[in-house]
């Protein structure tokens with residue numbers, strides 16, 4: 001068995017549950033505005049963590065931020081200590097160990113220098129899963145440059161998108177060109193190429209079309225979501241919204257499904273709040289939790305997947321494709337972690 005999982009706290013918590021009850025459950029959660037609320041206090045996250053601990057439910061955090069950021073936020077206590085995390089949009093996986101592991105140095109991240117009981121061990125088997133997708137960053141960057149070039153020159157794109165999308169690398173054109181010339185991978189993004197672009201409407205129509213164009217040309221996972229920080233500052237008359245587009249080897253759902261296979265838990269709960277959680281919510285987990293404060297973009301994506309459940313989406317619980325959904329009520333005061341806690345408590349009261 002993969003060593004990172006074998007000696008992990010994650011595995012131990014699942015084993016504890018199995019001794020206590022017949023139905024085991026694990027939780028995979030997005031980080032920002034799902035597990036922690038940036039503008040809120042930490043009390044609700046702590047309350048959720050207490051509940052998880054009491055029920056021995058291990059937590060996997062799946063986030064778009066990079067590994068340095070997540071480790072630093074865990075070390076300050078702003079992010080609760082998870083039993084596993086996957087950063088950079090689900091392209092790596094680390095399990096928490098409480099003793100220093102024997103594996104090679106590079107696979108170990110000691111989060112708290114003064115604390116010898118917190119170690120994260122990289123899951124090398126999952127690295128192989130990512131490598132075997134055939135993701136070739138160099139080839140993709142080349143193709144992207146080609147698309148940008150064509151797009152800026154050719155009328156077909158102008159017709160398709162009506163106005164300029166300004167598709168730009170989040171790194172920079174210079175960094176990516178330097179990479180093509182044999183330089184380092186920009187920002188250590190081995191498994192990610194990210195763009196910003198603007199869309200002049202409030203619908204996702206153009207964004208979806210752009211994703212389709214790129215996916216079709218490059219045969220790669222494309223995740224598009226709103227740049228919430230930018231768009232939330234726009235006035236009602238501003239129609240030009242900013243979007244994030246990632247070219248990835250996998251979506252967040254892959255890492256959730258991978259850990260689900262390792263743990264053999266009876267129920268996998270997944271939680272998210274925004275567009276980049278859509279794949280994870282739709283393609284992984286058995287109990288899907290859409291937390292309070294969710295974005296319209298996420299709900300729209302779910303509505304597209306389940307057109308017949310339109311009204312159910314305003315009503316808390318519903319079943320679809322033999323999976324259970326909990327969508328926080330739109331006007332609920334419960335946000336992020338409070339919604340997860342509420343859904344899990346209700347799950348326990350009915351599942352026993």
Ligand SMILES: [Mg+2]
Nearest residue numbers: 030032033273
């Ligand atoms: Mg989020």
